[in-house]
Each structure stands twice: as C-alpha cells, then as structure tokens.
Amino acid sequence: MEINQEALPPGFRFHPTDEELITHYLIKKVLDCTFSSCALAEADLNKSKPWQLPGKAKMGDKEKEWYFFTLRDRKYPTGLRTNRATATGYWKSTGKDREIYSGKVVGMKKTLVFYHGRAPKGDKTDWAMHEYRLQPNFAYHYSSNSKGEWVICRVFQKSGGAGKKRRTAAREVSSAAASASLVELEPSTEHVPCFSNHNSDPSSYASCAPMHGLGLPAFPSPRSLQENLQLPLSFTPPPTGFGNVGQKVEGSELDCFWS
Structure with a gap:
C-alpha cells in the first residue's frame, strides 16, 4: 500500500x-x-x-x-x-x-x-x-x-562519517608536512678552545665559537654578555700565545671575548 x-x-x-x-x-x-x-x-x-x-x-x-x-x-x-x-x-x-x-x-x-x-x-x-x-x-x-x-x-x-575520515586524513597530511619543514636545532657539543696565536680582534674570537645548524654562533656577542651580566667595559686581554707545550696559561675562556 x-x-x-x-x-x-x-x-x-x-x-x-x-x-x-x-x-x-x-x-x-x-x-x-x-x-x-x-x-x-x-x-x-x-x-x-x-x-x-x-x-x-x-x-x-x-x-x-x-x-x-x-x-x-x-x-x-x-x-x-x-x-x-x-x-x-x-x-x-x-x-x-x-x-x-x-x-x-x-x-x-x-x-x-x-x-x-x-x-x-x-x-x-x-x-x-x-x-x-x-x-x-x-x-x-x-x-x-x-x-x-x-x-x-x-x-x-x-x-559526518565520510567527512570525518577526510578531515582526519587532511590533518595527518598537514602534520607530516609541518614536521618535514622543521629544522632541528641542536647546539654543537664539540669543544673549541678560544686561545690561539691570532690577534685579539673580537671577530677572530667569534670565529672559534661553536656554531648552530643554521650557521649562527652558539655564544652571544660580547656586548650582549656585558649588558646582561653588567660586567665592566674592559678586561685584561688574553695572552697572544701558548709558549711551550704544557705551559700554564693565565685567564679564562670567557676572557677571549673581550677586547
């Protein structure tokens, strides 16, 4: 009927x-x-x-x-x-x-x-x-x-069954693309000594600092350290050479960043 x-x-x-x-x-x-x-x-x-x-x-x-x-x-x-x-x-x-x-x-x-x-x-x-x-x-x-x-x-x-599946798949694709575009930033663990036979030009000291994966120094600039730590404007410059092997060197690594 x-x-x-x-x-x-x-x-x-x-x-x-x-x-x-x-x-x-x-x-x-x-x-x-x-x-x-x-x-x-x-x-x-x-x-x-x-x-x-x-x-x-x-x-x-x-x-x-x-x-x-x-x-x-x-x-x-x-x-x-x-x-x-x-x-x-x-x-x-x-x-x-x-x-x-x-x-x-x-x-x-x-x-x-x-x-x-x-x-x-x-x-x-x-x-x-x-x-x-x-x-x-x-x-x-x-x-x-x-x-x-x-x-x-x-x-x-x-x-919403089919639409939900499409939205879930789209989120997964978007998440995967975002993950692939990220650059993992890990500071170098390799120790590079700052004392050398070069002159005391600050640019030469910055060249010995460890680098990030993006090509930027891992350490801040001397001026930034001075402002943040409120340190005096001048320090005793580092020695110009090591001398004989095993000779004790006065000063610290931090001194190499100051002119």
Whole structure:
C-alpha cells in the first residue's frame, strides 16, 4: 500500500520504538506474509546497494531513516547463518545483540555496518542498519508454518562519517608536512678552545665559537654578555700565545671575548 506523503499532516513522522516495531509490525508480518504497512516497504537487501534503498522506501526521507520488511537469506540451505553479502560489499555485525522487551523478551536487535568490497578486506562506509527479529522461542511459536524468517530493517546513513575520515586524513597530511619543514636545532657539543696565536680582534674570537645548524654562533656577542651580566667595559686581554707545550696559561675562556 503506497502513501502520498504530501497528504500527511504537518509534523508527521514515522518514528516507532523498538517494541512497537516488533509487536505492531513484525509479528503481524510473520503471522500473515501478505500483511503490508503504509510505512514499511518490502525489499531484498542482498540485491540492493545501501544508497539505493531510500528510493525503494515508502517514507523516511524527513527522518533520514528507512524501514523495510525483508526475508533473511540463509548462507547454507541447512544452516542457520545469514548471508550478508551483496553485489558490491557486505553487511558486518558489530557489538552484541540487544533484547527488546514487552513485559518479556519478544525480540532482538542487531546492529550492522556496510563494507564496500569483499570480506575481510572491505572498506567501511557510513551506512548502517538495525535488524529486528523475533526472539527465537517467540519466532518458532509464530512462524512454524512460515517458509522463511521475516525481519524488519532500519537503514540509515551516519552523519559526518565520510567527512570525518577526510578531515582526519587532511590533518595527518598537514602534520607530516609541518614536521618535514622543521629544522632541528641542536647546539654543537664539540669543544673549541678560544686561545690561539691570532690577534685579539673580537671577530677572530667569534670565529672559534661553536656554531648552530643554521650557521649562527652558539655564544652571544660580547656586548650582549656585558649588558646582561653588567660586567665592566674592559678586561685584561688574553695572552697572544701558548709558549711551550704544557705551559700554564693565565685567564679564562670567557676572557677571549673581550677586547
């Protein structure tokens, strides 16, 4: 039975609870396979791509969720496993099944996510589904004469799933580019003596200072040391030579920065 959504009163939404889906829709479908609803269409989810299902639904565009009656496809004729494969991918269950109560347990709710490609190396998409089925003992009581097991599927697209993945990938690329552009600045640990046979020109002393990776002296200028340490303007200049090997030299390394 089709319904014209334009004829519905303003604000109308089909938003049933889990209990209502079981007790008002699924049980009736299991008892009578000809039962139909103005809100639930019939569809074969194994032969449909998730993004094709909204076009097969009777309503749900306002809520961005679509409801369907479907028969569970057995993976093997004599087995109980359900075939979740489609032409372009497969539905993969996630988490534990949840019990649905109406005074007692009347049904189960399973959450599935659609993966594009072949298992087990498919790519996760933002399409998901809730599958509602009768509780096993409940189902046997009501569907003993049924040739298949009817279930209700609520299909929806999780908001921001693909966009979030794109944003995460963009942040990773940006972070990698920023890391590659950084220059690691580590001061040299090699000790270079400041005393030499050269004259006491300050420029010659600066040439013996250890250098950073960027070509800048690791030590500040003499003028900067004077201002920061508030030292006198003049110091005794360093000796002009070492003399014989092993000869003791007066003064300190700091003296070589002053003229």
